[in-house]
Amino acid sequence: MKFPPDFLQTLRQPVLGEADLDTRSSFFSRNEIRDFYLLAMKSPEKNDVLQLAAAELPHLHPHRAALLALFCGALVEDGADPHLLFGAALELMAGLLVSLEPFCATQPQEDDDEADPEDVAEWQAAEAALGALSAQERFEVEARQAAAGLLVLPLMTMLMRDVRNHRALLSDDELVARIVAMAVNDSLPIDGLHFLQGAAGLAYEDELVVLLPASGTGMVVKAHAINNNFHAFSLLQKLMRKHAKALGIEPPAREAHANASRDTDCAEYLWLQAHAFRNGELVDPMAWSWGEGSLRENARRQGRLVLVALDTQDKPSRTWNGFNRVLHSEQKSRVSLVRLLMPEEVASYLA
Structure with missing residues (x-):
């Protein structure tokens, strides 16, 4: 099985503005996405789709890559091998969190006289980093923020179905530490990241x-x-x-x-x-x-x-x-x- 040309073309479109940021719903509503999804769901070659996606993921804009992972997560829910794409998807999440980390911090309580000075400094640094971004840079950060949120669901889908995936997650100490640190942050919240934090604790x-x-x-x-x-x-x-x-x-x-x-x-x-x-x-x-x-x-x-x-x-x-x-x-x-x-x-x- 190969990716249809129109499916690939959509995945490889540049992400330059808000109009390019598909939601889960709008992505699956696209004719080329829906048609290939229906074909793949009926096919005995679902694993081939995941292997193709694993090779494609590093070459896509992170937001498009997260949508592709979401597409594959649906195939995993329908019986595809949960191990095939997990490594590439986890590497994508690791890169996203590294790029977003400077902008993530928890806001100290205004009436907390005993706030840790380091926490205050981290909050101020995150706010300053966000404030220093140009409009296009801010868009790219927000696109990556959205990508990380989209990626949580397929990662959980694969993580909870194969203990090898759980071991792979725990083997990356730096990634687990970032997930824990960034799961609850006020400056740049990432939807659902706390689920990965919970999974890491299993x-x-x-x-x-x-x-x-x-x-x-x-x-x-x-x-x-x-x-x-x-x-x-x-x-x-x-x-x-x-x-x-x-x-x-x-x-x-x-x-x-x-x-x-x-x-x-x-x-x-x-x-x-x-x-x-x-x-x-x-x-x-x-x-x-x-x-x-x-x-x-x-x-x-x-x-x-x-x-x-x-x-x-x-x-x-x-x-x-x-x-x-x-x-x-x-x-x-x-x-x-x-x-x-x-x-x-x-x-x-x-x-």
Whole structure:
């Protein structure tokens, strides 16, 4: 499959003024775009379209490139390979954020006498940078701002369907730092960037180790698209109840109102990190796995991330809500049992 000439011609048109900035709706309303979209959707060669787009993306104006990525995102939603275009689209977003970073800052509160001087300086610098632009330069910045907003949707579409894409995102520390820093800014807001920030915080673990010292048992779990530790606790507690007999545990009695909402839960165990134990003994009961933190931030032993579920009455009451949210329809958060641990394995992780 090849791009039709009129489709390519539209993509390669110069972007010089407001009239050249298609919205999502106006882009797909163009005859040449709509006709090729309908053809591609019926074709078994959708992946060929994504491969062509990956080669074309770096040569287009960023705004047109973002629209092409949006076009391909629709094909991914219809079954095309989510991995084929992701690298090129992520590189496009990285370049856009680098170019927009000097103009992005959060406005300090006017009545905040304790505002960080660095925050004030960043705001003033961003405002000055925007103010120094010529009319054409300001248009180009705003075109790139719009492009970044358009690009969020196809990136999320591809990101949430293939864990390889998530790993590629996390491997670029500078890009992740920019996403976090620029997701909330007042001088040049980028639509939807906070979704990428949320996606960057998700955790995927093929072999998460969960230890239950009181029973001397444990399990290896596969964790998929976990928002944070609170989210992990909720899913793990449910899994532990399901396999209670094999784990040799008696699940704690639950109050009548517990889990009345699937987004509300409470701690049945004192959830600790691996370094809470040494030589099989509890040495640091305050080595909590903090609920709000990312699952990836917990300590590892033997190369695996480890959580300790300590069955004890001597624990604070911990409840939470709002942490089981679905960031994207394809997030599909879950934990699943890989295997139970042998007693000697449990002992080695607690050593």
